[in-house]
Amino acid sequence: MTTPSPFAAYSRRLLAFIERGGADDAPQFSSLARELFALQFAHVAPFRQLCEARRVAPDALPDWRQIPAVPTAAFKELEVTSLAPAERTAVFHSSGTTEHRPSRHFHNAESLAVYEASLLPWFARHLLPAEVGRVCPQRAAGPSEQPTGALGQTRPTFLCLVPPPARTPHSSLVHMFATVSRAFGASGSRFVATAGADNSWQLDFTAALTALRHAGQSAQPVILLGTAFMFVNLLDALEQRGLSLRLPPGSRVMETGGYKGRSRELPKAELHALITSRLGIPHASIVCEYGMSELSSQAYSLITNHASLPFRFPPWCRALVISPESGREVADGETGLLRIFDLANVRSVMAIQTEDLAVRRGDGFELLGRATQAEARGCSLMAV
Amino acid sequence: MTLPNYYLADLPPEAELSPLMVTETCLALKRNRTQYLAVRDTPSILRTLVRTADDWLSDDYPFRKLALKEGPAHTGFSAHTIATGLDNFFRQLTGENLEALLAQELGTIQRLDAFSASNSDGRTRRMALATGPELLGHITAGSVPNPAFTAIVLGLLTRSAQFIKCARGGAYLPRLFLHSLYGSEPKLGACIEIAEWRGGSGELEKALFAQCDGVTATGSDESVEAVRRALPPRARFAGYGHQVSFGYVTREAISGWRAKKLIAAAAADVVAWDQLGCLSPHVFYVEDNSVGFALHFAGQLAEELARREAAEPRGKISTETAAHIAARRAIYEVRAAHAPEQTRHWCSPDSTAWTVVFESDARFALSCLNRFIYVKPVFDVAEALRGADPVRDHTSTVGLAAQEHEMEGLVKQFSRWGATRLCPLGQMQNPPLTWRHDGRALLGDLVRWTDWEQ
Numbered sequence: 001m002t003t004p005s006p007f008a009a010y011s012r013r014l015l016a017f018i019e020r021g022g023a024d025d026a027p028q029f030s031s032l033a034r035e036l037f038a039l040q041f042a043h044v045a046p047f048r049q050l051c052e053a054r055r056v057a058p059d060a061l062p063d064w065r066q067i068p069a070v071p072t073a074a075f076k077e078l079e080v081t082s083l084a085p086a087e088r089t090a091v092f093h094s095s096g097t098t099e100h101r102p103s104r105h106f107h108n109a110e111s112l113a114v115y116e117a118s119l120l121p122w123f124a125r126h127l128l129p130a131e132v133g134r135v136c137p138q139r140a141a142g143p144s145e146q147p148t149g150a151l152g153q154t155r156p157t158f159l160c161l162v163p164p165p166a167r168t169p170h171s172s173l174v175h176m177f178a179t180v181s182r183a184f185g186a187s188g189s190r191f192v193a194t195a196g197a198d199n200s201w202q203l204d205f206t207a208a209l210t211a212l213r214h215a216g217q218s219a220q221p222v223i224l225l226g227t228a229f230m231f232v233n234l235l236d237a238l239e240q241r242g243l244s245l246r247l248p249p250g251s252r253v254m255e256t257g258g259y260k261g262r263s264r265e266l267p268k269a270e271l272h273a274l275i276t277s278r279l280g281i282p283h284a285s286i287v288c289e290y291g292m293s294e295l296s297s298q299a300y301s302l303i304t305n306h307a308s309l310p311f312r313f314p315p316w317c318r319a320l321v322i323s324p325e326s327g328r329e330v331a332d333g334e335t336g337l338l339r340i341f342d343l344a345n346v347r348s349v350m351a352i353q354t355e356d357l358a359v360r361r362g363d364g365f366e367l368l369g370r371a372t373q374a375e376a377r378g379c380s381l382m383a384v
Numbered sequence: 385m386t387l388p389n390y391y392l393a394d395l396p397p398e399a400e401l402s403p404l405m406v407t408e409t410c411l412a413l414k415r416n417r418t419q420y421l422a423v424r425d426t427p428s429i430l431r432t433l434v435r436t437a438d439d440w441l442s443d444d445y446p447f448r449k450l451a452l453k454e455g456p457a458h459t460g461f462s463a464h465t466i467a468t469g470l471d472n473f474f475r476q477l478t479g480e481n482l483e484a485l486l487a488q489e490l491g492t493i494q495r496l497d498a499f500s501a502s503n504s505d506g507r508t509r510r511m512a513l514a515t516g517p518e519l520l521g522h523i524t525a526g527s528v529p530n531p532a533f534t535a536i537v538l539g540l541l542t543r544s545a546q547f548i549k550c551a552r553g554g555a556y557l558p559r560l561f562l563h564s565l566y567g568s569e570p571k572l573g574a575c576i577e578i579a580e581w582r583g584g585s586g587e588l589e590k591a592l593f594a595q596c597d598g599v600t601a602t603g604s605d606e607s608v609e610a611v612r613r614a615l616p617p618r619a620r621f622a623g624y625g626h627q628v629s630f631g632y633v634t635r636e637a638i639s640g641w642r643a644k645k646l647i648a649a650a651a652a653d654v655v656a657w658d659q660l661g662c663l664s665p666h667v668f669y670v671e672d673n674s675v676g677f678a679l680h681f682a683g684q685l686a687e688e689l690a691r692r693e694a695a696e697p698r699g700k701i702s703t704e705t706a707a708h709i710a711a712r713r714a715i716y717e718v719r720a721a722h723a724p725e726q727t728r729h730w731c732s733p734d735s736t737a738w739t740v741v742f743e744s745d746a747r748f749a750l751s752c753l754n755r756f757i758y759v760k761p762v763f764d765v766a767e768a769l770r771g772a773d774p775v776r777d778h779t780s781t782v783g784l785a786a787q788e789h790e791m792e793g794l795v796k797q798f799s800r801w802g803a804t805r806l807c808p809l810g811q812m813q814n815p816p817l818t819w820r821h822d823g824r825a826l827l828g829d830l831v832r833w834t835d836w837e838q
Binding site for chain 2: 046049050052053054070071073074077078323324325326327335336337353355357
């Protein structure tokens with residue numbers, strides 16, 4: 001017998017909100033945000049300390065936007081979680097092989113279920129044709145369940161340019177890819193990369209090429225998921241061999257993340273042009289994703305007329321662009337730091353202060369990149 | 385006042401430079417030098433420099449007025465910061481200081497004019513003449529103008545034609561200095577060129593270096609090394625790579641009657657050139673034995689920085705730089721909330737104008753600059769030096785605040801450790817003209833000696 005967690009009732013209400021699509025329901029967002037804030041204030045010690053230092057408490061909160069945001073860097077040095085060590089069944093680390101101390105986002109079955117419930121509908125809406133997206137289960141199917149019957153025929157094949165989950169249990173990105181493959185993918189879906197002992201990822205080009213060629217011969221569309229640097233590695237390898245593929249109609253690409261020195265860096269437009277020419281995926285079928293291990297929801301950016309639309313989170317997750325000078329939200333079209341309020345971040349903290357610079361575009365944002373790589377003026381030493 | 389188009393840096397930003405333009409400019413500079421500069425003697429150069437410096441110190445000098453009016457938009461520094469920086473530099477440029485510089489570097493003040501003998505030369509029955517390079521190239525980095533100012537002065541002393549290459553956006557104040565020289569002595573101004581281009585523009589730099597017989601470079605270790613590798617073997621080279629600085633305050637100093645002055649001096653070091661020079665402090669180490677001196681110092685410094693901001697605001701910074709400061713502050717806020725006895729922080733309200741972080745960990749921390757300073761308690765010098773060990777080979781200046789009787793012991797420890805400049809707190813970003821940059825000779829690296837044994 002386990003006693004239900006103090007978060008259980010909240011999670012139920014959130015899942016109902018997600019199931020309804022959550023759209024344009026500001027009062028409901030606000031009420032869930034306040035409820036979650038109170039829970040996290042009570043149960044996440046480093047968060048409560050931050051709130052107390054700022055003299056912010058759940059009983060006197062004028063606006064959910066005032067909920068103190070925890071910097072992603074805090075996940076590296078403190079345990080930003082309400083889960084006791086014995087309750088933690090999974091932990092996601094920030095990516096990167098060079099990071100001395102990664103961020104740690106702890107989960108248990110309950111928080112992972114919310115994570116998946118948040119992930120699937122928004123992913124489906126951006127990556128899947130309507131008829132596949134509609135059948136999406138709210139909860140991911142178990143690993144043994146295979147898609148069958150008429151629906152199975154229409155399921156796309158997922159090819160993930162990341163190592164398989166068993167090799168990378170701490171990657172939230174791999175977990176995400178595994179979850180969507182399981183929920184929406186055909187039985188031939190696979191992972192076509194390997195993880196080294198130092199956790200560096202390597203594209204398995206032979207496996208990728210075999211899978212792509214195989215997919216090219218069938219009518220089933222392919223969903224190709226990967227990081228920007230893995231796409232560059234794939235495209236470079238195709239170019240070296242003089243190969244161009246034509247994936248079936250309806251195929252899509254989702255690319256995410258930066259390069260972190262693991263391949264040559266390409267401007268987005270150039271990367272997308274190469275994807276179109278080497279894989280036969282039209283621009284309009286390329287989707288960019290923005291996510292991080294410290295979050296439980298993802299934002300997507302679609303492309304129309306060769307231009308990227310703003311990134312948008314689902315209605316249960318709001319992004320504000322904050323002026324680094326004043327700490328206030330910037331006006332539309334201005335640049336600032338991205339602050340995210342993710343109602344699906346149940347067992348850590350909902351308000352996350354990222355180090356990512358973004359331009360505010362309506363209720364979405366255009367991503368500019370990591371602020372900590374900003375170049376310094378002056379002749380003083382900036383890196384020892 | 386609008387500036388005439390004398391220099392390459394006067395061209396509109398869209399104007400593209402070509403290697404051929406650089407080569408032709410260098411050839412013209414050398415011709416002009418032969419005609420106008422090589423024939424000048426030291427006293428006449430000194431007169432020109434001293435007169436120009438006096439002009440710059442006068443409030444109604446048109447070039448100074450222009451620097452204070454247009455400078456903030458070009459450099460990112462506030463008018464007050466520019467005024468203080470200009471005053472500090474041009475006050476140094478006196479006849480006495482220039483003669484002291486020549487005597488220090490070359491043994492006598494006539495060395496560049498005729499064979500002459502220093503005391504030690506006399507004892508060995510020798511005379512010697514020093515000759516400067518024909519064309520000196522200067523590669524400068526960043527937006528603090530002092531390295532370029534100093535380079536120009538040294539180059540004029542050695543009667544060298546000069547080509548100053550500034551980082552993008554870094555040329556404005558050096559350019560005004562050259563225009564002021566040109567205004568009073570056009571022939572002399574015609575022996576110097578200034579241009580801006582992005583570092584590592586290979587073809588332009590290749591064309592420049594091919595014409596130079598002496599080159600100085602400041603910047604990151606990598607870019608200085610890249611310049612050195614790109615030089616023809618015969619060129620003399622003086623490179624100044626990345627440096628950091630810090631301050632050290634003894635408990636006797638901070639508990640004495642001068643405490644208030646000391647805080648003001650520390651703030652002056654943080655405020656000067658918005659902390660962007662290599663001589664600006666990243667950290668103040670404050671001696672403390674759990675009495676709270678360092679914490680008190682940090683709080684007082686924050687108050688002083690707030691006062692300074694009202695009178696002499698920090699310049700405008702890019703959103704990226706502000707974001708860097710905001711991100712750094714955010715993590716200290718979490719740490720301070722989590723363990724207030726180890727971390728405290730003070731921030732300017734509604735802006736990133738200044739930040740003080742008190743951190744009990746003595747390990748050296750690189751500031752994100754723009755008036756962001758660390759205060760760290762240490763038991764003694766030994767603990768500070770252990771903390772600063774990662775930057776040992778990169779330390780330029782240590783600003784000291786101590787009682788007189790403590791000084792001798794302190795300077796011995798810091799010099800043995802490797803610091804190349806020890807100065808009073810408050811003077812860190814204001815070295816004398818004779819300062820041996822990074823512990824090396826200033827002119828000695830550049831001149832060619834001719835010894836005459838009698």
